[in-house]
Amino acid sequence: MTGWPRLPSPDFDIDPDSGPRSILFNDGYASPAGAAAETETVFLDGIGAPSAWRDRPTFAIGETGFGLGLNFLMTWALWRRTAMPDACLHYVSVEGYPLDQHSLTRALQLYRDIPGLASLIDEICDRFPLRHAGFHRLSLDGGRVQLTLLFGPVEHSLSQLSGKMDAWYLDGFAPARNPDMWTAPVFRAIACRTKPGGRFATYTAAGHVRRGLEDVGFSVEKHPGFAHKRERLTGTLATPPDDEKAQTPWFSLPPTPADPGEVAIIGGGIAAQCCWHALKARGIEATLFDRAGPAGGMGANPVAMIAPKLPVNASLPGRLNALTFLKALAFYDGLGPTVWYDPRGAMQAAAEGVDSDDRQARLIDALDWPKDLITVTEVAGRSALSYPASGCLDPQAVRNVIGAPVESADINALIPIDGGWRLMDGDCGEVWSGRRVIVAAGGWTGRLLQAPWLEIRPSRGQVSWIKGDALPAGIPEQGIGFGGYLSPNITLRDGRRGRVLGSSFDAWPDPDGDTGWQVWSHDDHQRYAAEFAQVFSQAFDLSPPPAEAGWTGLRAMTGDRLPIAGPMPDAEAYGSDYGDLHHGRHWVDYPPARYRDGLYVLSGLGARGYQFSPLMAELLADMLAGMPLPLEKDLIEAVHPARFLIREMKRAGTP
Ligand SMILES: Cc1cc2nc3c(=O)[nH]c(=O)nc-3n(C[C@H](O)[C@H](O)[C@H](O)COP(=O)(O)OP(=O)(O)OC[C@H]3O[C@@H](n4cnc5c(N)ncnc54)[C@H](O)[C@@H]3O)c2cc1C
Known part of the structure; x- marks a missing residue:
């Protein structure tokens, strides 16, 4: 890829009579008959909120067409009033023509009077990302709300999205004005990313939209439309389509059990602390074990500098550097000024x-x-x-503010047990048993997992x-x-x-x-x-x-200078399933990846552990929580632990 792709502008304007609009699409962003009432009637009522999320620890909503973010803001405000105190809302929204921060701020000032929205408008305007193609994850409301903005063409953006939603808002500009948002492939991508029984709501009742949604498995109902619109649609995914066949089955992700249970994290450095923080925001308890106790991690080094390595072209490493850098700034700023x-x-x-x-x-x-x-x-x-x-x-200040307790234990073996793992300390025997383990043991990770193929080189x-x-x-x-x-x-x-x-x-x-x-x-x-x-x-x-x-x-270096974050492959199963990759069989002939159940890795952070950790930890936490992932699929594959096995198999056969 050459350069850093620029996104088209919607040609934003505020019409004195009808309000914010896109000149490019010749359409308004919100109903002049009442933006709040439209969102409440069409979208919130349409998906059955708030009863749809009552008693749910997490809830995921997808949206086509972020626009001004009014649906998001209204959903967030209702979530605050009605969801359980520790529950986490994931909101994923696709936008091909994002506003810049200045225009968004200008537009949203018009809606400050809507009850409950003023402080949320300030927070989103303050944190709104750059108009950069790709995924942008914003952790809002102290981590209670995770917003993932997918900036780019809708079909491509959805193809890069991993995760299933409880509900969708279909809110692109009108089908006649923005047909790309309402195509059969888009409906199929949405259905493939909806949980069985998940709902959708949209303001339109255009015939091809209704038929398209029915064709991919939704049962569709018509309702009286909002304001001047005659009808609108809601629906439920009654017949889930077959999952899309992954073109890289060796990187397909393991399913998430309904209850992840408590998690053990081996390591007490910045990677482990960020994992603890991200899991906590998703309501998942975790315990850190470090052989050096609470003083683990980079030890006494009093400084960690954050300076990204950005190439002129948006290569995979370049995109990862840019995203992790921006995420790191937001994350450490969120911890407060004492950490800098x-x-x-x-x-x-x-x-x-x-x-x-x-x-x-x-x-x-x-x-x-x-x-x-x-x-x-x-x-x-x-x-x-x-x-x-x-x-x-100041690494010590970062550690203090995150506040993850660290237990002293020198883990010398991970023993698989029925439905989980036992962690053994050479002196004390079993120190923990449970379903999920993240190994974040820096330069020791490969040894502990007895996985030399992970190519972690201590430096x-x-x-x-x-x-x-x-x-x-x-x-x-x-x-x-x-x-x-x-x-x-x-x-x-x-x-x-x-x-x-x-x-x-x-x-x-x-x-x-x-x-x-x-x-x-x-x-x-x-x-x-x-x-x-x-x-x-x-x-x-x-x-x-x-x-x-x-x-x-x-430091834990890797040959490709990229972090390692993801589920731990079953290397033997990879050998038997993909050992002939170098012969070049077609990808459809290969089965999905097999993993060491419940085991995850975060390591290989090289000389940029403080930059990489916040976003990589969110990736793992969302995998464990079964939530939409914050990175595009190609970036998830670029940091996947199995990449070393697959490279070797493509080159020479079973490693
Ligand atoms: C001199 C130096 C300067 C650096 N400067 C910067 C910088 O300016 N900016 C930056 O971003 N990065 C910097 N880095 C890199 C950064 O320190 C690392 O990327 C980061 O510390 C990696 O974090 P981690 O949590 O993955 O691993 P670590 O910090 O190495 O933590 C791993 C922990 O796992 C524990 N452990 C290992 N095995 C076991 C076991 N079997 N049982 C229990 N516990 C175990 C270890 O005791 C250790 O505490 C620097 C590194 C060095 C060496």
């Missing part, structure tokens, strides 16, 4: 021979993001990318603590990437003030057998301090700064 160091902002100086000024300019142009997200600046005489809304995190890294006044004045105060990185001036918990300089990368294949990775090395410090001095000496009189202290840690 001052001053905010992160810069990435151009690496010699790799990042030309021209590449940076093309990236800015291709992304078309606002200046508070990315802009070009200069560091030490080199051009640099600046991310003003990003910065450096030792270290950083140094340098006195702030060891550096000349004029070096920017924000976090700076230059190959290594330099943090802002920070105060440690013991009161010392200075900057963190790093870092080293060294393959460390056997971290349990050779524990030398824990020993801080002066030679390593000399190397990255010299690199730092060399980069900055172009603009400053500088010699390599001495280290006052330092920290070491392990």
Whole structure:
């Protein structure tokens, strides 16, 4: 794919008589006869809300045509009043012609008087995503409402959606004006993503819409229409269609049991904490086990910088980097200001021979993001990318705010039992048994799962603590990437003030057998301090700064630099089911994937664990909760644990 695809504009306007409208479709966004009354009558009553969701811990609604988001806002307001306190609403909405944040804000001011909507309008306007093709997941109302916006053409967007809805609102512009929204393939995609007995509601009663919905298994009823419309439709999925056959059956996802039960998470680092947080928002209890106890994870390293790796083209890794970066900003902002160091902002100086000024300019142009997200600046005489809304995190503060309790246990075996798993600690025997386990054990994950094919390569890294006044004045105060990185001036918990300089990368294949990775090395410090001095000496009189202290840690690297997140494949079953993939049989001939029931992985986060974890954890939590997934299918496959097995089988047969 070249560039970052731009979405068409709806040509938004506010007509003084009829209200917000799209000039492109020559149609209004809401009924001039009363937007709130229309949503209540056509959509909320149409799907049987609120009784449809009473006593339900989760409820999923899909929508074609997000428009101004009025249906969403009215549904959210009713959900707040009527759903169980811990229940979670998932709302998925497709929009091919999204408004920009400014136009949406302008339009929604007209509806602030609708009871219960004003604060919700503020929240959605504040958080509305960039007009970027793809899925955008917004966690609203403290996680009680998960909104997934699918920006792009309707048929393609639905084909990328994993998950089944309890109900659908069909609310595209009128069928005569926007026929693409009302086609047989769209109806089929909707039916395939509806639970048996799930409902739909729409304002139209056009003949081909009614027939199209009946053809894919809905039983359809006509009702008197709203305002000037004669009739409208509602319906129930009476005869679910056969599921769409996956073109990549080896990545098809396992079914979700009705009650996921309590979950064990092995690990206490950022991946495990984000999983705990995401599961909690979905009403699922989880327990963390870390051999290092509550001090697990990146250990004492006091800084985690968030700076994405964005290519000029919207490649799979590029899209994943962009989405995880935007999600990380929203997630950590949601934890409150204490998790970020001052001053905010992160810069990435151009690496010699790799990042030309021209590449940076093309990236800015291709992304078309606002200046508070990315802009070009200069560091030490080199051009640099600046991310003003990003910065450096305090990992200890992140941990404190998330507040996941961590139990000390060195898990040395996972034993399958009937309907679940037993976790064994070498000293204490069984420490937990239950149905679901997430292994988020960083560089130790592959060993613990006895799965060398996962291709997780532990890599030792270290950083140094340098006195702030060891550096000349004029070096920017924000976090700076230059190959290594330099943090802002920070105060440690013991009161010392200075900057963190790093870092080293060294393959460390056997971290349990050779524990030398824990020993801080002066030679390593000399190397990255010299690199730092060399980069900055172009603009400053500088010699390599001495280290006052330092920290070491392990990263879990993967060959393709992408995280690993998803269900754990049954490698033997993969061997027998897909071992002949290199002969190139047609995909329809292969069975769906087989997994180690109830076992999930989150690892391979490399040097960007704090960026990747929030979105990857949501992906896993939604898989466990049986909810619509926050990523497009091709991205889910890009991070799927089985990708290593499949690559090997396509290349050479059974690994
Ligand atoms: C020097 C250095 C600097 C870094 N800087 C940054 C940065 O600026 N920004 C950024 O985003 N990332 C940075 N990273 C990378 C980041 O630290 C990792 O990506 C992140 O910590 C991975 O989180 P995790 O939870 O997957 O794994 P970890 O943090 O490694 O946590 C895994 C946990 O699992 C536990 N465990 C393992 N095996 C078992 C077992 N059998 N039983 C019980 N517990 C077990 C371990 O004790 C460990 O606590 C840096 C890494 C290093 C080394």
